[in-house]
Amino acid sequence: MFFHGTMKVNNKGHLEIGGMDTVELAGQFGTPLYVYDVALIRDRARGFKQTFEKLGITAQVAYASKAFSTVAMVQLVDEEGLSLDVVSGGELYTALAADFPPERIHFHGNNKSKEELEMALKYNVGCIVVDNFYELDLLQEICESLGIKTKILLRVTPGIEAHTHDYILTGQEDSKFGFDLQNGQAEEALKKALDSEWIETLGLHCHIGSQIFDTTGFILAAKKIFEKMNEWKEAYSYEPQVLNLGGGFGIRYTGDDDPIPASKYVEEIIGEVKNQAEHYSMKMPEVWIEPGRSLVGDAGTTLYQTGSRKEVPNVRNYLAVDGGMSDNIRPALYQAKYEAVLANRVNEKPEETVSIAGKCCESGDMLIWDLPLPKAEDKDILAVFCTGAYGYSMANNYNRIPRPPVVFVENGEAKLVVKRETYEDILRLDLPINEKIKN
Ligand SMILES: Cc1ncc(COP(=O)(O)O)c(C=O)c1O
Numbered sequence: 001m002f003f004h005g006t007m008k009v010n011n012k013g014h015l016e017i018g019g020m021d022t023v024e025l026a027g028q029f030g031t032p033l034y035v036y037d038v039a040l041i042r043d044r045a046r047g048f049k050q051t052f053e054k055l056g057i058t059a060q061v062a063y064a065s066k067a068f069s070t071v072a073m074v075q076l077v078d079e080e081g082l083s084l085d086v087v088s089g090g091e092l093y094t095a096l097a098a099d100f101p102p103e104r105i106h107f108h109g110n111n112k113s114k115e116e117l118e119m120a121l122k123y124n125v126g127c128i129v130v131d132n133f134y135e136l137d138l139l140q141e142i143c144e145s146l147g148i149k150t151k152i153l154l155r156v157t158p159g160i161e162a163h164t165h166d167y168i169l170t171g172q173e174d175s176k177f178g179f180d181l182q183n184g185q186a187e188e189a190l191k192k193a194l195d196s197e198w199i200e201t202l203g204l205h206c207h208i209g210s211q212i213f214d215t216t217g218f219i220l221a222a223k224k225i226f227e228k229m230n231e232w233k234e235a236y237s238y239e240p241q242v243l244n245l246g247g248g249f250g251i252r253y254t255g256d257d258d259p260i261p262a263s264k265y266v267e268e269i270i271g272e273v274k275n276q277a278e279h280y281s282m283k284m285p286e287v288w289i290e291p292g293r294s295l296v297g298d299a300g301t302t303l304y305q306t307g308s309r310k311e312v313p314n315v316r317n318y319l320a321v322d323g324g325m326s327d328n329i330r331p332a333l334y335q336a337k338y339e340a341v342l343a344n345r346v347n348e349k350p351e352e353t354v355s356i357a358g359k360c361c362e363s364g365d366m367l368i369w370d371l372p373l374p375k376a377e378d379k380d381i382l383a384v385f386c387t388g389a390y391g392y393s394m395a396n397n398y399n400r401i402p403r404p405p406v407v408f409v410e411n412g413e414a415k416l417v418v419k420r421e422t423y424e425d426i427l428r429l430d431l432p433i434n435e436k437i438k439n
């Protein structure tokens with residue numbers, strides 16, 4: 001059984017998370033429903049911090065809020081003392097609304113607008129991760145006009161390919177992100193930034209991709225970056241104070257996934273950074289990381305209610321649930337795989353293989369192919385595991401389906417942290433072309 005965190009089976013044979021019966025949660029809050037195991041998120045956050053402490057390394061662990069950003073989540077990140085990576089005005093606005101300390105916010109993005117940069121500068125965020133020449137010029141201009149100085153990291157692309165899905169690769173040369181390290185663009189950007197009286201260049205940033213199972217790519221990236229840092233030390237007497245090696249640490253969605261433990265990623269990466277710093281006689285930089293998925297991925301579970309069935313004789317049985325690609329687009333987008341159980345019948349043995357269909361009008365809206373389950377009946381509760389990262393955050397209103405609510409569970413208590421969207425919410429931004437609209 002694919003249990004983790006505080007999950008267990010209670011004496012009714014129901015899945016329990018955070019001391020709460022998920023079948024009762026489904027009854028109370030309705031389905032689909034996102035349930036987050038808060039203790040597991042705290043555990044993961046503390047694990048990262050403790051590994052750095054144990055290694056005696058000055059670090060910042062910035063939660064990549066694109067994985068799952070809500071006011072409550074940002075407050076939890078603050079409680080755990082992490083920093084926060086935001087990638088848009090909306091994520092920044094959420095962080096500020098949650099009263100997150102701006103000095104611990106890192107602002108990312110490959111096409112930040114003037115308004116977004118102004119907002120970041122006015123709130124004095126900890127650093128801006130500059131992605132391209134357009135942004136570097138714009139930032140310099142805005143700083144000058146507002147009379148505000150800022151700290152930056154330069155995002156570099158080291159020219160390596162991590163082993164993951166093509167759509168979530170970011171470190172290769174042909175990428176929309178960052179200044180290329182090999183072709184001289186990164187050096188040109190550094191010279192520009194060092195020449196600016198408005199910009200303090202804290203160091204470099206690199207993110208090679210997501211759902212990566214070992215440290216080979218990170219180590220290669222660190223080597224390539226140090227090689228350049230050494231050249232730049234000699235040419236410009238510049239040594240970065242910070243090296244941010246991004247996120248991307250993989251998690252176990254199914255039994256086929258075999259990532260190393262989070263602490264191991266950190267230990268091996270730090271080991272290499274130390275080696276490189278020694279090799280080039282450079283001072284050890286602060287090492288920052290930006291985990292998203294590995295902090296929240298397996299802490300999230302989605303509860304659905306089962307509904308219609310379709311049998312294609314001798315081919316496949318389809319079982320539909322009351323959500324789908326509108327609350328979890330990852331299977332459609334990346335062929336992502338998940339495990340699931342019937343939360344109200346956890347102890348029962350599988351009797352059939354069914355494919356879980358979503359309710360959207362799209363053949364590709366399949367959540368799980370060929371899942372062994374007890375013979376599901378109408379109104380069973382299907383719990384899909386490990387939906388905590390890039391599930392709710394990529395949810396949408398396709399087919400005008402309202403987005404589900406989110407509940408945090410911890411120590412036998414459930415707290416609603418995002419309300420279910422209503423049909424009124426769906427109409428909120430619509431304007432009629434004539435007045436014949438019903439309320
Ligand atoms: C710049 C950056 N940092 C951090 C992350 C977080 O990645 P993950 O959720 O895989 O840890 C991402 C997403 O891939 C990213 O683009």
Ligand SMILES: N[C@@H](CCCC[NH3+])C(=O)O
Nearest residue numbers: 066168210211330389390
């Ligand atoms: N959204 C992706 C990861 C991309 C992360 C952003 N660089 C996923 O669900 O796996």
